[in-house]
Amino acid sequence: MPVELGWDVLALLGLAAFASGFVDAIAGGGGMITIPSLLLAGLDPVAAVATNKLQGVFGTGSSMAAYARARMIDWPRLGWMMAGAALAGMAGAFAVKSLPDHILKALVPLLLLGVAVYFAFSPSLKDEDAHQRMRPAVFGVVLVWPVAFYDGFFGPGAGSFYMLGGVALLGFGVLRAAAQTKALNFASNLASLGFFISQGLVVWTIGLVMGTAAFAGAQVGSRLAIRHGVKLIKPMLVVMCLAIAVKLMLDPANPLRQILAPH
Numbered sequence: 001m002p003v004e005l006g007w008d009v010l011a012l013l014g015l016a017a018f019a020s021g022f023v024d025a026i027a028g029g030g031g032m033i034t035i036p037s038l039l040l041a042g043l044d045p046v047a048a049v050a051t052n053k054l055q056g057v058f059g060t061g062s063s064m065a066a067y068a069r070a071r072m073i074d075w076p077r078l079g080w081m082m083a084g085a086a087l088a089g090m091a092g093a094f095a096v097k098s099l100p101d102h103i104l105k106a107l108v109p110l111l112l113l114g115v116a117v118y119f120a121f122s123p124s125l126k127d128e129d130a131h132q133r134m135r136p137a138v139f140g141v142v143l144v145w146p147v148a149f150y151d152g153f154f155g156p157g158a159g160s161f162y163m164l165g166g167v168a169l170l171g172f173g174v175l176r177a178a179a180q181t182k183a184l185n186f187a188s189n190l191a192s193l194g195f196f197i198s199q200g201l202v203v204w205t206i207g208l209v210m211g212t213a214a215f216a217g218a219q220v221g222s223r224l225a226i227r228h229g230v231k232l233i234k235p236m237l238v239v240m241c242l243a244i245a246v247k248l249m250l251d252p253a254n255p256l257r258q259i260l261a262p263h
Contacts, residue, residue: 010205013034014212016037017210018214019217021058021063021218022217024159025220028159029243049155054204054211057189058212058215059215062215068179068183070179072176080140089152092154093153106254110245112241119237120238147165152195158185173230
């Protein structure tokens with residue numbers, strides 16, 4: 001449905017998108033800033049998710065370009081994974097209307113807490129690559145496809161899951177893992193956005209304003225990440241994983257709250 005906002009609200013949404021692009025380029029989790037902002041601006045939940053994908057494509061595309069300029073993306077290894085991520089992301093977006101999300105709402109906060117603990121306490125996190133534990137072909141099927149499907153279907157923390165897999169399974173250094181993550185994120189975001197556009201769910205004026213701001217924020221964030229590497233990425237990744245996990249668990253609709261609540 002049409003949504004009309006004043007320039008003051010659009011400016012605030014632009015600031016939120018800039019912050020989202022900045023954070024997302026370093027550690028992921030930018031949607032935790034933009035989706036609540038879109039909901040507060042009056043968009044219904046489906047339109048908020050769809051419009052967030054539009055601004056997210058600008059942000060992930062911007063940071064991907066910055067990492068690519070620094071020659072940090074392994075295109076020969078990543079190209080077919082991006083194609084798989086695009087297909088899985090589109091399938092996830094299509095499934096939004098037909099699959100219940102209560103299992104994901106309960107599981108994702110726990111998984112994010114696990115990611116935070118891994119990055120907080122692993123002594124071996126460096127910017128240099130380490131030993132590869134899984135072949136890229138297996139990695140693409142076992143991790144990239146499920147995470148991309150999740151990204152199209154639900155989304156929060158997808159970049160953190162990509163990064164964990166790159167570090168723990170492919171042996172990437174933290175900075176290189178961040179670079180590959182942005183390329184995979186871009187592919188799944190772009191494909192799921194295509195589905196939302198086909199359904200007429202994107203609010204274009206808002207999405208383009210926020211996308212422009214997210215592009216700028218992602219440029220700043222990715223350049224800082226390239227300059228400071230693991231010293232910046234590791235603490236921000238831990239903080240963002242914890243923040244997303246807490247936010248999801250505080251949601252009254254989260255099944256975990258019903259399980260843990262005293263009876």
